Amino acid sequence: MQIRDLPFTDPGVPDVRSGPRFLLWLGRNQLGGQLKSLAWGLLHFTSIAGLPYMVGVAVEAVLDRSGGRLALAGALIGLLGIGIAVGDTMLHRTAVTNWITAAARVQQLLARKTAALGSALTRRVAAGEVVAVSTGDVEKIGWFVEALSRFAAAALTVVLVCVGLVIYQPALGVVVAVGIPVLALAVLPLLPRATRRADFQREKAGRATELASDTVAGLRVLRGIGGEELFLDRYRRASQEVRTAAVRSARMWAVISAIQILMPGLLLIAVVWHGVHLAREGRVTVGELVTVYSAIMMLNYPLRHFEEIAMAYSFSRPSAKRAARVLALERTAAGSTDPQPSAAAAPEPSGDLYDPATGLLAPAGRLTAVVCGDPDEAGRLAERLGGHPAFDEAAGLPSVRLGNVPLDDLPLAAARTAVLVQDKDPVLLSGTLRALLDVPASGEVSPEEALAAAQCSDVLDALAQASVDDDPMAAHLTERGRSLSGGQRQRLALARSLVTDPEALVLDEPTSAVDSHTEARVADGIRQLRRGRTTVVLTSSPLLLDRAERVVFLADGEVAAVGAHRELMHSEPRYRAVVTRETDTERLAAEALAGSEVPADPEALTDFDIEETA
Numbered sequence: 188m189q190i191r192d193l194p195f196t197d198p199g200v201p202d203v204r205s206g207p208r209f210l211l212w213l214g215r216n217q218l219g220g221q222l223k224s225l226a227w228g229l230l231h232f233t234s235i236a237g238l239p240y241m242v243g244v245a246v247e248a249v250l251d252r253s254g255g256r257l258a259l260a261g262a263l264i265g266l267l268g269i270g271i272a273v274g275d276t277m278l279h280r281t282a283v284t285n286w287i288t289a290a291a292r293v294q295q296l297l298a299r300k301t302a303a304l305g306s307a308l309t310r311r312v313a314a315g316e317v318v319a320v321s322t323g324d325v326e327k328i329g330w331f332v333e334a335l336s337r338f339a340a341a342a343l344t345v346v347l348v349c350v351g352l353v354i355y356q357p358a359l360g361v362v363v364a365v366g367i368p369v370l371a372l373a374v375l376p377l378l379p380r381a382t383r384r385a386d387f388q389r390e391k392a393g394r395a396t397e398l399a400s401d402t403v404a405g406l407r408v409l410r411g412i413g414g415e416e417l418f419l420d421r422y423r424r425a426s427q428e429v430r431t432a433a434v435r436s437a438r439m440w441a442v443i444s445a446i447q448i449l450m451p452g453l454l455l456i457a458v459v460w461h462g463v464h465l466a467r468e469g470r471v472t473v474g475e476l477v478t479v480y481s482a483i484m485m486l487n488y489p490l491r492h493f494e495e496i497a498m499a500y501s502f503s504r505p506s507a508k509r510a511a512r513v514l515a516l517e518r519t520a521a522g523s524t525d526p527q528p529s530a531a532a533a534p535e536p537s538g539d540l541y542d543p544a545t546g547l548l549a550p551a552g553r554l555t556a557v558v559c560g561d562p563d564e565a566g567r568l569a570e571r572l573g574g575h576p577a578f579d580e581a582a583g584l585p586s587v588r589l590g591n592v593p594l595d596d597l598p599l600a601a602a603r604t605a606v607l608v609q610d611k612d613p614v615l616l617s618g619t620l621r622a623l624l625d626v627p628a629s630g631e632v633s634p635e636e637a638l639a640a641a642q643c644s645d646v647l648d649a650l651a652q653a654s655v656d657d658d659p660m661a662a663h664l665t666e667r668g669r670s671l672s673g674g675q676r677q678r679l680a681l682a683r684s685l686v687t688d689p690e691a692l693v694l695d696e697p698t699s700a701v702d703s704h705t706e707a708r709v710a711d712g713i714r715q716l717r718r719g720r721t722t723v724v725l726t727s728s729p730l731l732l733d734r735a736e737r738v739v740f741l742a743d744g745e746v747a748a749v750g751a752h753r754e755l756m757h758s759e760p761r762y763r764a765v766v767t768r769e770t771d772t773e774r775l776a777a778e779a780l781a782g783s784e785v786p787a788d789p790e791a792l793t794d795f796d797i798e799e800t801a
Contacts, residue, residue: 190287198295203515206508213289213332220288221336224281228340231274232489234267236348239485240355241267243478250473278337286333290325293510297321300514303599307570311516319393320513324506331496331503338496341489345371348482358470359462359479366454367486371493373450374443381439382501388432389505395425440498447494455483536597536605538590540691540721542571546746547739549691551590554714554722556735556752558765560742565725566611568741569695572723573608589691607689611696613680615668620650621660623679629688632716634660637685640712641678642705646671673700678709685713691721698728710734727766740765 202212214221241264248256297320301308308317349367352360399422458479465471540549545568549555559565572587574594586593587606594602604627615623624634638647649671650662668676677700684692697713698706710731713722724731732738732752740748740755740762748759755762 190284193288193291194295195292198292198299201296201511201514203511206504206506206511209507209511209514210328210331210503213292213328214335216292217285217289217332220281220285221332221339224278224285224336225339227274227277227281228337229274229343230270231278232340232344233347234270234274235485235488236344236351236482237267237270238264239478239481240351242481243474246477247472247474278340282333282337285336286329289332290329293325293328294321296514297325297510300516304516305573308513308516312513316393316397316509317513319389319396320506320509323389323392324509327499327503327506328510331499331507334492334496334499338492341492344489345486348486352479352482356471356475356479358465359458359475362458362461363454363479363483366457367490370447370450370454370490374446374494374497377439377443377446378497378501381436381443382504384432384436384439385501386505388429388436389502391425391429391432395422395429398422398425443494443497447491451483451487451490455480458483535601535690536589536592537690539588540572540606540723541588542568543585543588544571545741545744547572547741549721549723549739550737551721552719553736554717554724554734555737555739556732557723557725558727558732558738558740558762559725560740560747560761560765561744564741564744565695569608569610569693569725572691572693573606574602605689606691606693607684607687608693609680609684609695609697611699613677613683615664615671615676615679617664617666619661619663620679623664624660624683624686626683626687628686632686632688634682634686636716637682640685640709640716641682642708642712643675643678643682646675646679649675674702674705677701678705681709681713685716688720691723692717693723693725695725697724698726698731703730706730729766732766 199212199216202208241260245257245260245264248254248260301317304311345367349360349364352363354360398418459476462471462476462479466473466476538551540551541547547557547568557565557568559568571584574587574597586595588594589605594606597605621634624637638644647659650659650664651657654662664670664679668679671679677697681694681697684694694713698709701709706728707730710728711734713724714734724735726732729752735752738750738752738755739746740759742761748755748762750758756766757763
C-alpha cells in the first residue's frame with residue numbers, strides 16, 4: 188500500500204477485543220509494508236555491522252604490509268557505505284509509509300464508526316476522548332507500527348553480529364554474546380513503572396483537552412456570566428497537572444536512556460580489558476581486538492531501537508485500547524452499523540411513523556406535535572424515532588417503524604434518508620452558507636424556499652453585509668456558527684433540515700431560541716413547506732402546538748392524550764401545566780378550582796392561557 192493509494196477502499200473489520208489485539212490486527216493488515224521495511228532495515232544495519240570486520244581486515248593488512256588486502260578492504264568499506272546510505276533512505280521511506288498508512292486506516296475506521304453512531308457517540312464517550320483518539324492516539328499507534336519493522340531488523344542484526352563474533356573470535360565473541368542480551372533486557376524491570384507514568388500523563392492530558400473543548404464550546408455563555416477567569420483557573424490547574432505528570436514520566440525515560448548508554452560502556456570496558464590480556468598472551472591479534480571493539484561500538488546504534496520499541500509500545504498500548512473501545516461501540520443491539528450500503532439498495536419506506544415503546548403514532552403526511560412531561564424524554568424520543576437510541580435504551584426495546592418496516596432492519600444510510608432528526612443543539616460546520624445547504628436532498632425543496640420557511644431573511648441580510656460581493660450564499664460561517672446568535676443558528680439549522688426533504692422529519696425544539704413573533708412565522712413556514720410530508724415536532728411552545736394538525740402528550744414514557752392543542756388545554760391538566768409552565772402547587776389549585784366551579788366560557792380561559800404563555 189502506497190501513500191498515493193489512500194484512502195483505503197475498505198479499511199477492514201478490526202479486532203477490538205483489546206489494545207494489543209488491535210495493534211496485532213494492524214500489523215497483519217500491513218504485512219507487505221512491514222516486510223519491505225524489514226528488508227531495507229537489514230541492509231542498513233548489516234552494512235553498519237560489517238564495517239568493524241572490514242576495519243579489522245584493513246588493520247591486519249597494514250600490519251602485514253599487504254597493499255592488495257588494504258585496497259580490497261577499502262573497496263568493501265565503500266560498498267558498505269553505499270549499502271548504509273541506500274538502506275537508511277529506503278528504510279525511512281518504507282517506515283514512514285507504514286506510519287502514515289496505519290494512521291490513515293485507524294482514522295478511516297474512526298470516521299466510519301462516528302458516521303454509524305451519530306450523536307449517540309458523545310453520549311457514550313466524552314468529546315475530549317474522541318478528539319484525543321482521533322489525533323494524538325492515532326499518531327502513537329502509527330509510531331508503533333512504524334517502529335516495529337526497524338526493531339525487527341535491529342534485533343536480527345544483533346543476533347547475526349553475536350553469532351559472527353563467536354565464529355570469528357570465540358574468546359571475545361562469547362563475552363559479547365552473553366553481554367548483549369543482558370543489555371537488551373536490563374531496562375525491562377523499569378518499563379512497567381514508565382508505562383504507568385505515561386498512562387497517568389495521557390489521562391491528565393485527556394482531561395485537560397476535554398476541559399478546553401468544553402470551555403471553547405461554552406465561551407459565549409461564560410462571557411455572559413463572567414466565568415472566564417473561573418474556567419481559566421481550572422484549565423491552568425489541569426495544565427500544571429499535565430506538566431507535572433509529563434516531568435515524572437520524562438524522568439523515568441531518562442533513567443532508561445541512561446542505562447542504555449551505561450551498560451554498553453561497561454560491556455566495552457570488560458571486552459577491552461579481557462582482550463588486552465588475550466592479546467598479551469598471543470591468543471588474539473590486534474586486528475581481531477579492533478574488530479570486536481568496533482562491533483560493540485556499532486551495536487550501540489541498533490540497540491537504541493530496543494528502547495524505541497519499548498517506548499512506542501508503552502505509549503501506543505493505551506492509545507490502541509482507547510481506539511478499540513470506541514470502535515467496539517455498536518449503534519443498537521439489532522441494527523446494522525454499516526454506513527456504506529446505499530439507500531438505493533433497499534426500497535425507501537413510507538407511511539406512518541410509529542414508536543412501540545411509547546405508543547406514539549405520527550400519521551403520514553401530517554404535522555404532529557409532541558409534548559413530553561419530562562424534558563429529557565423529548566431528546567431520547569427524538570433519537571429513538573431516528574433509529575439510533577441511546578445504548579442503555581437499545582436493549583429490549585422494539586424498533587421504531589416507518590410504515591411496516593422496522594428502522595433497525597434497514598441499512599443505516601437508508602434509515603437516515605427516510606427519517607431525519609434535528610436535535611436540540613444542531614451543529615453548523617464552518618464554510619459558506621451555500622456549502623452548509625449543499626446536503627443530500629430529494630431536490631423538491633430549494634435552498635431559497637427552505638430559508639424563507641425558516642424566516643432567515645435577517646440572517647441573509649447580515650451575511651450579505653459580511654460578504655465581499657454582497658452574496659449571502661458566499662458568506663463564510665465560522666465554526667459552529669459562533670458569529671451568529673442562538674436564534675439565527677437555530678433557523679439556519681432548520682433550513683438545512685428542510686432542504687433535505689426526508690420522508691419523515693423529526694424536529695426537537697426547533698424554535699427554543701427564537702422570539703415569539705418570528706416563531707409564529709416559522710411555525711407557518713414549516714406547516715406550508717412540509718404539507719403532505721410526515722413531520723414530528725417535539726416542543727412545548729403554544730405557537731407551534733396551535734398550528735399542529737395533531738398533538739400528542741406523553742407522560743411517564745407513554746402516550747397520555749391525543750387531540751388538538753386547545754382541546755388538550757381544556758381537558759388535560761398535566762398537558763396544560765407543561766405548556767403554561769405551571770408549578771405543581773398552581774396545577775393542584777387549578778384542579779381544585781375546576782372541581783368547584785366550571786367557567787362559563789372554557790374556550791376563553793384557554794385563549795387567555797395561550798396569550799399569557801406567548
